[in-house]
Amino acid sequence: MNTDASALPIDTDAAQVLREWLRPHRRVFVLTGAGISTDSGIPHYRDESGAWQRKPPIDFRAFVGDARARARYWARSFVGWPGFASARPNAGHTALARWQQRDDAHTLVTQNVDGLHARAGSRDVVDLHGRLDEVVCLDCGARRARECLQAELAQRNPDWRDLGAAALPDGDADLEGLAFERFATPVCEHCGGLIKPDVVFFGENVPRARVAAAQQALAQADAMLVVGSSLMVYSGFRFARAAREAGLPLALLNRGVTRADDIATLKLQADCGATLQAALG
Template sequence: MRTRPTLTWSPSGPSLPRTSTLTDVVPIVADGGVLVLSGAGLSTESGIPDYRGEGGSLRKHTPMTYEEFTTSAAGRRRYWARSHVGWRTIARADPNAGHRAVTRLAPRLSGVITQNVDGLHQAAGSQDVVELHGGLDRVICLDCKILTPRIELDRRLREANPTFAATTDEINPDGDVFLPEEAVEGFEVVGCAECGGILKPDVVFFGENVPRPRVEQCYSLVDNARSLLVLGSSLTVMSGLRFVRRASESGIPVVIINRGVTRGDSFASLRVDLPLGTSLTELADAVLGS
């Protein structure tokens, strides 16, 4: 039985557990039944920065919380003004080599769980992706619960704010951006076209729980996998880490490919510290043939 290295979690810790190579990963993926768990680090090469990596946006940005969004009209106005700008970048983003490699590996995968809300796995052709934290391409009414496309909301916000012209180069994984307070003053928020209720992106905000049926679906995917392949996630929050723990406790090999330390390293059988795009392309080539 493999002895796992002991690691005390610290995002800036002095040392990492021993790293493995892609060669070590190939036979595990080639064996099939691989469940992918992806995080924001997989999308950085598509121009969407992560929260906690080098230059991560949490260093200078506090994400919207569920409590503020649901209790503060000013908070909702600020969020929708900033997200209205950020959506343009999310909507234009293209899948990168890492997303395309995951799609190529589909014959060896049992499923894909993503913590990302950008829809890039699906845009790359992956099927039946479980969006753990939801997706920015749709909005939900908190009153009547109807789901509508984000592109429709974007059109309505443009019509309601014809002179709004704020721009920024700083975007976050949740599609939010930084704008000065004066830029969001006077921004008009629109309500549900059906009932006039409060619209919210169909994503899990900080402080909001992932729906329990979705969590149970992910646990079932873990339990039926031969291995768990974590891609581009620091696993800092429990919403993703719990699946790594579940796999480890069940004796399912955990492989982590990520730049830098993760909170799940002590549960990993293998850990590879490489850029995602090139390493996943090489992994797919080795498993499937280039």
């Protein structure tokens, strides 16, 4: 690791350091994770040590092959969706959007499924893991807005409307010990097939087109900045590793450890939103 990455204390003026680090770079590849959305009320997946704060999300094979697991997912999603959908872009999202609007040479790739970068005004965002605000039929490929599906689920499951539960990072709620088999799960309105959120579940691969778009952007970049991600998931870490293998400077803005700490050229442990707002103007 570069000495800058290990020696910088947490209370250093992170915004000034980041501003100076960015100054010579004309094309920055920015990768964001859950940490940039916590100020919008969406919780972290992991703690500062990189460990899970909850049970891992549902596996794709369980969703497709186990009717009760699927019902449990949709019940939790139904209860959690209103809070997730009400989240609004925060200072970090808007700072990145303004920065990109001033200079569209910078590319924004996100591991988040909340769509907040686009809502803040960022253009051509590569949503690596998809977006939760749309569902897709696994049989015929038809797509539908998640908000429309919510109304259908409410009509079919009136007894589940007023359940209060803690929100979780991927738009569901912390429900346990209920008769999930009684929850009426949704089907495709066109073919009656199985539908799921248009996001990458555990056990699924990131679509090749998204990976290719990110790889192309990284090939054209002269630096990489990671914001709010521990990079514990390989789909994000591979870009950090590729950047360093290509000789690009790599900066990390994240509270807690990341998988790329030992290859970074700069590590800043500071608040994402406040730092980006002050550094990018």
